[in-house]
Amino acid sequence: MTILRHPDFDSPELASAPDAKFVAAPADGVLPEGFFSTTNLPTYVRIKGAWQMPREPRMDSALVIDADGLWVREGRKLKKGDLVAVGSEEDGSEGIYVHTASFLGDEDGEFKFMTSEVSREKPIDYSQMASILIDERERGGYPIWVTGPALVHSRARADMVWFIRNGFVNALLAGNAVAVHDIEASIFGTTLGMTGSGESTVGGHGLHMRAINKVRAAGSIERAVENGVITDGIMHACVRKKVPYVLCGSIRDDGPLPGVYTDTAVAQDAMKAHTTKATMAVMIATALHAIATGNMLPAFVTEPDGTLREMPTICVDSAEFVVSKLKDRGTHQAFGVVTNAQDFMHILRLFVERELDGRSAAPASAHPAAVAR
Amino acid sequence: MTILRHPDFDSPELASAPDAKFVAAPADGVLPEGFFSTTNLPTYVRIKGAWQMPREPRMDSALVIDADGLWVREGRKLKKGDLVAVGSEEDGSEGIYVHTASFLGDEDGEFKFMTSEVSREKPIDYSQMASILIDERERGGYPIWVTGPALVHSRARADMVWFIRNGFVNALLAGNAVAVHDIEASIFGTTLGMTGSGESTVGGHGLHMRAINKVRAAGSIERAVENGVITDGIMHACVRKKVPYVLCGSIRDDGPLPGVYTDTAVAQDAMKAHTTKATMAVMIATALHAIATGNMLPAFVTEPDGTLREMPTICVDSAEFVVSKLKDRGTHQAFGVVTNAQDFMHILRLFVERELDGRSAAPASAHPAAVAR
């Protein structure tokens, strides 16, 4: 049982506070301009020099005084002429004190909505992400992309290829499945036997095995690209554009494809060769690889001159859980985007294209000032 | 304990089946072209006229025969020259029989991946949805939109306004909160006190109450638009474009705004006035309103000439659960899209714009033939 202390009414701020001001409601169910909007926290109102707590406390309502005393009341219940407290300050300076410190701690002492860190209800700032990506490319940064098979499975493949071809991907960290689905799509036009419009196909369950076998027969992904076995897609773009990739093995793997690191300790070393160079990380639709990368990624970038800056780390998943889990494993700097991987890729590309158009049109401007912390 | 019957080997199909064909592996870890890819179901292979079941059954592997008998073996374990069964038919006609009927029922007798109806892993066919929306507008249909506050909360507001202004919305069914957040955004630039880039603001927790109060003071949403209190957004677009809307009350409501049906039976009647006219339904980010609308929406459209066609019903949510729940309450025809509401709106608009450009460029073509069922 947590007892909450009343505030210290003898403190200078509260001792010297004025009485609260009350104004008549202009019409039935209508509050006066500047009405005080209540919270669910302990609230004290100064009336004739004494601090009172209202009855029937609740949030999103008004403070009303009548012959029976002081009440919290919903706006819809007011009658014209009812006396309603006005004021926007919650620190007593207008005669109303909300005791936030009792609940929310001292340093963030305001009642607020929407304070959770990761939520599908938060807006996604694509233009900021686009801007960071382009900045990284301009300054010769080393953004690494960490992706799960949903990226291929759900047809964001063309967008991923675009990012690779246009120089936004310095290394791709993924698993066997990303490459398998991508190569199945190139050879057979399906992923796990499902067509691009989501239909299962007859005989489809074996197609990813046939894709793997063709690459094993070729000897390597690179050779399968050279031989014309793989003609498009993510792996094709990496090979052609010479973007290094690390395919990490897992116990879920079919095959695996040649080049997959089946030893996870060796795979970690191969990943670390890129995480130590990284200046940004984009993690999409993978819990396993995102958390693995988070484990080896510093939260900061060390510039050549020794300056430190925060490592931009974007984590995209269709549920809040993966991002929260990543943060719970210590990757506090991760910025969570809760959406579908396919849609994320499509919109991000759109914003990058727009920003590129804008930058090429505009005269070179100074970089935005960095913020020190 | 479910006992599975062996197949009837005396049936004409199986009795007359040929022996399975085996081909040598061309290299270590490489399967011959046309290898048979296994499933996890009971499998029978005809060898010298007799049906055998392989040992160590598992999916995604090959059938291998050696001196010790018949095995299921992973491709990576094969040695050059190992004898591997080939064939793609699972009905015995190539000497291999997969007893799917024992598990999966008779009529859908093939082992398949990706058979779930609602999954974030399924591709989203935006171009088909765009096409249906434009068709509805062209034929004078009556698409109804059912939306939750996430649509406003997360800044898909501009896209929703675009759909309203361009004639794709014949009625909007929503709750008090959609209108409150939308109007808060118009007056204060925030939703629940959160800015468009996701920051909480000082004093922000009262802003939705102040927005409500301004509209209550104006007397109605329509008058607040006329008076210049509301200058943009979804409700503004509905009023200006004369698109009817139904705001249904719920126990979660603050205010409520004037015009909200606080009586839920009356609200249902107001909704039904639109569901009986509907020729399409788009439901976005709301379990309550989607299921309520699903309850009163027929699964079909009756054309003036008495022809019936399926009612296109799109349900968008960030989790599979809402769509599955909608189906579990009888709205079987719902097509689920698992993504973020903001991203959905943005991409759908993009595809509609593209399709409109395409149609205006192309000569009028015949409508695609309808599919009878």
Next chain:
Amino acid sequence: MTILRHPDFDSPELASAPDAKFVAAPADGVLPEGFFSTTNLPTYVRIKGAWQMPREPRMDSALVIDADGLWVREGRKLKKGDLVAVGSEEDGSEGIYVHTASFLGDEDGEFKFMTSEVSREKPIDYSQMASILIDERERGGYPIWVTGPALVHSRARADMVWFIRNGFVNALLAGNAVAVHDIEASIFGTTLGMTGSGESTVGGHGLHMRAINKVRAAGSIERAVENGVITDGIMHACVRKKVPYVLCGSIRDDGPLPGVYTDTAVAQDAMKAHTTKATMAVMIATALHAIATGNMLPAFVTEPDGTLREMPTICVDSAEFVVSKLKDRGTHQAFGVVTNAQDFMHILRLFVERELDGRSAAPASAHPAAVAR
């Protein structure tokens, strides 16, 4: 656009159907006993020998006839004496025909609620699961358990130990993290530095690394148990009870512990040594290991006499997604339980204990008859 065919009214069933029967509502807002409850599918009512479709179709309502014709109407809107159709058959035999085949396919031609396969809204039959587990132990089966770290992380540890000690676990397939958290709990009383009541501890972030290091210093988990470094928990129970375990490596692993298979191909072989013997699988709170095991698990058990039976496969996760994904990767037989791993373990144990008490009290009874399919 999917056109729906009207039914064939000349078919013998429909041609010979009687007129629908209408009964007066006994009071305002009250339907007569045996009222026909509508669906959202095309519905035809025979009146004076002719089939009519009602206006304003919707589900969960009644068929009402008045001077203006035939309507679908909500029960709350009826007046005493209104004429309401009665009947429970939807095949026309009582004069009402619901054209389910047009929508739902022929063989499952009834409108139903709650048809999704995996849903948190479905009841969980713990007594059936308990019964299967005990049966397996009695018949000398080989149940394998596949678990994620949530099992340890969230304190279901004692229950897991109970299942191991009491002979319900023939093999444990898991990852490095399960063992690390379990051993951290044994040595330091925390998991990832979090106490059993969920508080973070000072210096806690390094405790799992110290736990790993102690076992590495001991040389193996077995030796750490012998030396008294590990004194309780899941790994301790496995070692003492000589239950084989497979710890599969992943790129997320810290350490790893001695005995972890860092090579994923070798780990798969070690897992397969158990999946080929398995007669039941219980998969708890792990997507990676569940799907990996599903990949190598036959959907059936082959008894020594050649009889086949379905492999009981239980998959527990807090979201529908993992179970659906498992099924989408071909493990159709999986039975999904959507709940928290800790709660699952606690209740399952309770039911097993009850059933054991019941069986020891009761005289030996015949096994329940198997169901053939």
Next chain:
Amino acid sequence: MTILRHPDFDSPELASAPDAKFVAAPADGVLPEGFFSTTNLPTYVRIKGAWQMPREPRMDSALVIDADGLWVREGRKLKKGDLVAVGSEEDGSEGIYVHTASFLGDEDGEFKFMTSEVSREKPIDYSQMASILIDERERGGYPIWVTGPALVHSRARADMVWFIRNGFVNALLAGNAVAVHDIEASIFGTTLGMTGSGESTVGGHGLHMRAINKVRAAGSIERAVENGVITDGIMHACVRKKVPYVLCGSIRDDGPLPGVYTDTAVAQDAMKAHTTKATMAVMIATALHAIATGNMLPAFVTEPDGTLREMPTICVDSAEFVVSKLKDRGTHQAFGVVTNAQDFMHILRLFVERELDGRSAAPASAHPAAVAR
């Protein structure tokens, strides 16, 4: 771009810090006792009086010095004799400084795992919840329960009845659906036509409508209990035990049942009559009702003597989202439990029964001391 300041090495604490101590690794891949475990934050090590940052920073590793300088290195890579930093303090007092303030703010300056507030990975403290519930009953508190239909739908019904009968429920706030499913279960043994073991039944889709109709015919839920129409379940227990309930209308409602408040403003008033008396709130499996109740519930209880204490508020849902949403709407005090409603009820009852047994066995003891904040 967020620039991070280096720490002030001239501050007294850092200026006077000792050199870090290094100890030789006792064996290959084994760290010395007391090794310093790294984080992903900027880290400075004092060597010969100068602060150095190690190369290749990452978490969960060790600080190693060799001829090439200072490194962060995974334990598995060490060779016997490698020099490893030891120490547990991160404030420089042992020669190692982790600059947490740059990232995590000053007042909570430690790198920690598992800091998210709501997670399925957090343990659930049933014994604490049981204890609070019993305390409330003993002191004559007024716990209110707010429940969604999943509670009935999934057969936690018997447990809910137990809590009502045993005096743990002072008011029940719910919607029409809870009562409808509960009464359908009493009359027909199904919920939405699904049996207790999860099977759909023939004709089942109309059963909830028939249940509603029987109660409408009886005139009220109370009369249906008296008449023997309703013979068991939650509503039956409320009526018999005279526990007040509020059934709030929504646009999703079928029927509705007599006694449901169809006007949501009136329903809010009926709810508030209980929230103003509440001394505890238990919210289970309902977003709508939980957030509605949260809106009108103070975050604190005012004791008769004017003392304030935190309002115990438990929110149970199968996903983190509902609890986070409740907090985002201002109900900060809510304690989230992420699990299945059925399992929650079953285990909570078990713990309450155990605690009651314990208390009746033990001599009366002093209440645990309250904690002031």
